[in-house]
Amino acid sequence: MEMATKYGVDPKLIVEVIRQESGFNPYAVSTAGAKGLMQLIDGTAARMGTRNVFDARQNIEGGVKYLRLLLDMFNGDVSLALAGYNAGEHRVIRNGYQVPNIAETKHYVKAILARYGRPSHHTTKPASPKPTATTPPDEPTPEPLRVIIRDGVPLLTNR
Template sequence: MRRGMRPLLALAVTLGASTVAHAHSVHAGLSADGRLVVSAAPAAGLTRFDPHARSPPHRLPSAGGTESTVSVLIDHAAMESGLAPSLLRAVVQQESAFNPAAVSRAGAAGLMQLMPGTARRFGVHDRFDPAQNLRGGAAYLAWLLRHFNHDTDLALAAYNAGEGSVHRHGNQIPPFAETQAYVRSVRRYEAQWIRKLRAE
């Protein structure tokens, strides 16, 4: 987690800067002495972030991956919402592969793939802001856990298919292949993160 602090600051400052709202993309990284470098042009060692990307979720190309750059934000959102960090990481991994610029074909956006209505419901004004997206998504997941009596599988099914769909199917995981595969996948990621976090 400590190793991800500097990249996290670079990402947070870059994505939070006002220039991102107007620029098509921005490149950011750290110099050898740890200073933040932001450029409109590509350069060696800089990662391109495009908050206006309209593509299915994918991994941003970077040497160390993007998981470490958002790990501190994930931990903070988990602590605020009362979620286990391993569960929140698993959902982020499944939803966006840790890509803060991810947009699905259905219009879900950001690290936790929030739809516009869900974002408004939980006070997220900018779905591409990693901190806002994580806070809103974590708050929604925590709400679902309370709503379904802390049944994690049902909460995950509702995160994927909507709480109404879970209710319509008798408070069971809906018989949709996508939703059932989603729950299994998140639970696998969660188990992996539990082991990884314990080893750190």
């Protein structure tokens, strides 16, 4: 929740990316060398200021910071942000701002969107609070997620 609030990214989207990337294993390492909960490659980790990819807090912050960058880059289009997260933003751009025709990337985007359920992301970086007594919120505020770490495995819960 802290990183969701800090970077203005829907916590449900963060959870679904972590689920797809590492299955909530903070020590996961892919064959491509991506590491940790959000499967950061070394270049992305360095770019986002993550020094220890196996530190859950740093990994999540780096991944969420990158996800925010992609959401901004692709005007809130979750499909393109996820495609960029999986295949790299340059591939999405070179493909005419469409999900690249890569089977793994197409499956990745489809799987996360099926669980996330939203094609666009409307949460933005938090601004100064402004009174909105006359305007009701568009959607209810999601319950906060808590992270409990047991035996090195993060458990996410809203209880």
